[in-house]
Amino acid sequence: MSASLVLHIVCPTQKRGFAACMSFCFVCLLAYGLASGARNNLSPGVIVFTACALAIVSVAAWALYRNFVFRDELYIAREGELPPIELAFLLDEIRAVRLLPAPEAWTPEAKWEALGFGHGRIEIETATHRYHFGAGLDERAANDALQRINGFCLAQRSVAVAA
Structure with a gap:
């Protein structure tokens, strides 16, 4: 397949320091709590x-993965076979592409994004689903x-994608 018939975008890893710091603190506190609890007794409370x-x-491990390993990947092809990733589309499947506004700092979405669990702000709409x-x-x-x-999308077809 010709390179001009394929769009492949890979986002860099997030590398958010807040998630790494919080994960490290959680693991240290829990290790201390487990060590002191197991040393004293093995009551049902310690097991819980x-x-x-x-x-x-x-x-915490999932947050570290999302921040230092995970890379969001998009693949759009005019025709042909798609790779086995979630965000792989044929050009004809896409109805609209738009940029969502940034979440306000006090919202739950912004807090999840600070930990590295955000979904991305570019929304791709198909006939059946909306992907981020x-x-x-x-x-x-x-x-x-x-x-x-x-x-x-404009170069491959004459119909504009809603932005």
């Missing part, structure tokens, strides 16, 4: 605390990615 600690450590792309992109990078998507 251990189960909760494992849940929190798994969330651009996790970790700042305002300028999100606008650049949106312009690349719109430019590709």
